[in-house]
Amino acid sequence: MALLTPEDLENLSTQLEMSNETVKRVTGSDLKEICETLYSTKLGSQTVGIIPITAGNGVISNFTSSLLYIVEYFGLKGFITEHPDVTGYYEAVSAGADIIMMADDHIFTAHNLRNEKIMSNHVATGVIYAEIASKFKEASSKDILVIGLGRVGFAGACHLVNNGFNVYACDPNKEFLEKAVNELGIKTYCGDDRKKFSMVFEATPNADTITEGMIEERCLVSTPGIPCGLPPEIGKKYRVDLVMEPLVIGVASMLYSII
Numbered sequence: 001m002a003l004l005t006p007e008d009l010e011n012l013s014t015q016l017e018m019s020n021e022t023v024k025r026v027t028g029s030d031l032k033e034i035c036e037t038l039y040s041t042k043l044g045s046q047t048v049g050i051i052p053i054t055a056g057n058g059v060i061s062n063f064t065s066s067l068l069y070i071v072e073y074f075g076l077k078g079f080i081t082e083h084p085d086v087t088g089y090y091e092a093v094s095a096g097a098d099i100i101m102m103a104d105d106h107i108f109t110a111h112n113l114r115n116e117k118i119m120s121n122h123v124a125t126g127v128i129y130a131e132i133a134s135k136f137k138e139a140s141s142k143d144i145l146v147i148g149l150g151r152v153g154f155a156g157a158c159h160l161v162n163n164g165f166n167v168y169a170c171d172p173n174k175e176f177l178e179k180a181v182n183e184l185g186i187k188t189y190c191g192d193d194r195k196k197f198s199m200v201f202e203a204t205p206n207a208d209t210i211t212e213g214m215i216e217e218r219c220l221v222s223t224p225g226i227p228c229g230l231p232p233e234i235g236k237k238y239r240v241d242l243v244m245e246p247l248v249i250g251v252a253s254m255l256y257s258i259i
């Protein structure tokens with residue numbers, strides 16, 4: 001799974017402002033409103049304990065500071081523990097944290113100690129990027145294309161099926177495709193099918209997964225994927241609206257989902 005780099009998280013506030021503006025323009029709602037509607041809840045004044053984790057590839061220099069920025073941006077209180085790992089966990093709980101946030105190389109989680117709700121970043125990210133794609137004001141139908149059926153893509157596809165969208169999906173991994181067909185009833189789609197989409201949710205760790213034959217002019221591409229699946233020249237030629245941001249949108253979805 002693609003690990004974030006410190007470069008990915010540079011100018012996070014600018015990346016957030018730009019993607020929030022695009023989300024507002026193409027759906028009519030900003031990120032906060034989308035989360036409040038999606039999870040039928042509002043954030044309160046919870047305190048989040050953010051714990052650096054040294055396991056695997058270790059600490060990413062600006063990861064926990066980015067989480068603190070996001071937590072405070074959405075009006076919550078937060079602190080980063082002085083110590084990492086278990087010592088950090090003990091510190092956070094002893095200091096009265098209501099919510100614990102921590103990530104190793106495989107799972108990034110948020111756990112609400114008050115109501116025992118827990119959420120993973122990959123599910124929360126899949127759900128909210130799929131939700132944003134599906135709320136495209138200019139959409140021509142309820143047909144939506146999902147590219148990538150790994151754990152992020154599958155979570156998004158599941159959310160779309162549950163909300164009555166006609167989900168077409170593709171993934172080079174036959175097992176992932178079969179699982180989504182059998183468990184979600186999605187329709188398989190491959191690049192040379194003649195169908196074009198105005199709503200696309202892309203969730204792959206690969207670049208340039210979107211081709212001209214897949215998209216309608218002025219469509220919306222919503223993707224947490226790094227690197228970007230939309231080739232810039234195609235984005236320009238078809239005047240595509242792109243919602244892509246490395247961390248904030250997924251973390252917002254995590255926080256609202258456990259309140």
Ligand code: 2YG
Nearest residue numbers: 003004052053059060063103105246
């Ligand atoms: O505490 C630390 O600094 C590190 N243990 C954090 C490791 C995070 C690894 N995970 C990722 O980089 C991404 N899966 C995070 C989510 C990205 C969403 N687009």
Ligand code: MG
Nearest residue numbers: 204206225229
């Ligand atoms: Mg990608």
